[in-house]
Amino acid sequence: xxxxxxxxxxxxxNGRVVKGTNFINLKDAGNPIEVARQYYLDGxxxxxxxxxxxxxxxxxxxxxxxRRTAEKVFIPLTxxxxxxxxxxxxxxxxxxxxxVSLNSSAVKDPEFVKKASNKFGIQCIVVAVDAKRVKxxxxxxxxxxGRIDTGIDAIVWSKKIMELGAGEILLTSMDKDGTRDGYDLxxxxxxxxxxxxxxxxxxxxxxxxxxxxxxESGASAILVASLFHYKELTIKGVKNYLRSKNIFVxxxxxxx
Amino acid sequence: MGQIKIAVIxxxxxxxxxxxxxxxxxxxEACVVDSPLKISDFGGIILPGxxxxxxxxxxxxxKGFDKAIRNYVNSGKMLYGICLGFQLFxxxxxxxxxxxxxxxxxxxxxxxxxxxxxxxxxxxxxxSVNIERSLYSGKMFFSIxxxxxxxxxxxxxxxxxxxxxxxxxxxxxxxxxxSVAYENLWGSQFHPEKSGEKGLKILSNFVREASK
Numbered sequence: 316x317x318x319x320x321x322x323x324x325x326x327x328x329n330g331r332v333v334k335g336t337n338f339i340n341l342k343d344a345g346n347p348i349e350v351a352r353q354y355y356l357d358g359x360x361x362x363x364x365x366x367x368x369x370x371x372x373x374x375x376x377x378x379x380x381x382r383r384t385a386e387k388v389f390i391p392l393t394x395x396x397x398x399x400x401x402x403x404x405x406x407x408x409x410x411x412x413x414x415v416s417l418n419s420s421a422v423k424d425p426e427f428v429k430k431a432s433n434k435f436g437i438q439c440i441v442v443a444v445d446a447k448r449v450k451x452x453x454x455x456x457x458x459x460x461g462r463i464d465t466g467i468d469a470i471v472w473s474k475k476i477m478e479l480g481a482g483e484i485l486l487t488s489m490d491k492d493g494t495r496d497g498y499d500l501x502x503x504x505x506x507x508x509x510x511x512x513x514x515x516x517x518x519x520x521x522x523x524x525x526x527x528x529x530x531e532s533g534a535s536a537i538l539v540a541s542l543f544h545y546k547e548l549t550i551k552g553v554k555n556y557l558r559s560k561n562i563f564v565x566x567x568x569x570x571x
Numbered sequence: 572m573g574q575i576k577i578a579v580i581x582x583x584x585x586x587x588x589x590x591x592x593x594x595x596x597x598x599x600e601a602c603v604v605d606s607p608l609k610i611s612d613f614g615g616i617i618l619p620g621x622x623x624x625x626x627x628x629x630x631x632x633x634k635g636f637d638k639a640i641r642n643y644v645n646s647g648k649m650l651y652g653i654c655l656g657f658q659l660f661x662x663x664x665x666x667x668x669x670x671x672x673x674x675x676x677x678x679x680x681x682x683x684x685x686x687x688x689x690x691x692x693x694x695x696x697x698x699s700v701n702i703e704r705s706l707y708s709g710k711m712f713f714s715i716x717x718x719x720x721x722x723x724x725x726x727x728x729x730x731x732x733x734x735x736x737x738x739x740x741x742x743x744x745x746x747x748x749x750s751v752a753y754e755n756l757w758g759s760q761f762h763p764e765k766s767g768e769k770g771l772k773i774l775s776n777f778v779r780e781a782s783k
Contacts, residue, residue, distance in 0.1 A: 317694065318696055318698070320697065355767070386592045386595070389592075389593060389764065389767055389771055390722065390765055390766075391765050410588065411586065411588040411589055412586065413589065435621070436621060436622050437726075438724045482693055512691060512693070513695050535695065565720040
């Protein structure tokens with residue numbers, strides 16, 4: 316049976332984890348490689364690095380970070396943030412990333428999704444959709460960290476990127492992100508119900524049952540940031556909870 | 572005694588770094604190879620799993636890898652195909668038109684097609700794998716439990732004509748062949764290099780057989 320994936324997301328800038336991490340057994344909790352390795356050992360199903368470094372020259376730091384992480388972490392690694400060209404993608408994949416997540420660049424130039432997908436295969440092209448509710452049953456796609464409303468219907472956009480060759484959608488509710496009062500289940504159902512490709516739910520997790528609700532609303536995977544970093548919930552704890560609700564998850568009895 | 576040298580074939584697109592990292596972790600020396608000239612020098616070959624069937628098959632033929640790989644396998648040395656590399660073992664692929672594979676195993680590659688739309692395509696994520704009691708599955712899955720989870724990402728699956736080579740199966744809408752092991756020919760639809768410690772164990776098993 317295919318398991319629901321739990322994916323910790325690390326915001327990185329200039330080679331460091333930006334938001335807090337609270338691993339007591341790590342010497343350097345700001346080091347993304349150490350944190351990613353710890354999540355790997357804890358049973359994470361994938362890892363996402365979101366590069367929030369603004370300037371171009373610092374991107375080399377991220378590539379180096381990906382290279383060194385991939386030597387120690389043997390689960391899929393996705394990198395997102397500021398990816399604009401086929402060359403950016405190639406550099407990240409060559410460094411050891413398994414997937415890249417495109418966001419603003421996909422909205423500005425949808426053909427970029429197609430180009431990237433034809434070149435590297437749909438398995439490595441994730442498109443991030445940041446959606447915000449504008450009225451009942453209508454969500455628009457926002458870019459630039461939620462500052463700009465593109466006016467594009469998130470459902471229409473999701474179908475379009477699937478046709479262009481995205482292998483997966485990373486769906487973030489801008490309304491719920493950071494609130495900790497649960498995922499936008501209507502948005503999740505609407506998007507997941509209109510595309511064939513897997514949808515990763517993001518934004519709003521605060522407690523165990525939110526994970527279950529997301530699974531029931533069509534999420535194939537769930538992205539989690541600060542909740543895991545601060546150890547309020549653990550990967551193992553959430554997986555045990557989901558299992559008790561008859562949701563299939565990968566067992567984590569690994570000894571390393 | 573030096574480390575065993577394993578060749579990782581580079582089609583020129585996508586990520587083969589993960590395979591190389593995993594081989595290093597398994598104590599093998601991994602070399603990226605883009606020409607068939609010296610492949611007989613290697614103790615084992617890995618055909619990784621990136622890109623699409625047609626272009627990858629064309630690349631192998633254009634470079635002369637098809638004949639070289641067949642000779643290599645006939646010489647009794649170990650070959651492991653991952654994901655697309657595994658699909659390339661088969662006679663025929665249907666990804667964007669019909670393409671000829673390497674023909675190492677009789678059978679074909681088919682696309683998942685779910686009428687009800689309930690199951691997502693690609694089949695992406697961790698799925699449990701049932702080990703078949705075939706002649707060589709014990710070597711491939713040495714010290715791995717039945718039902719262990721491995722990482723998959725694919726829209727096509729293989730249908731071998733002869734089930735003797737099937738070393739494991741998996742279920743996603745239907746039961747499909749998730750790996751083969753027959754003598755020195757191993758391959759898996761899942762990515763051992765991305766499947767945590769259990770995946771690394773399979774690659775270690777491969778390295779051990781290649782070292783014999």
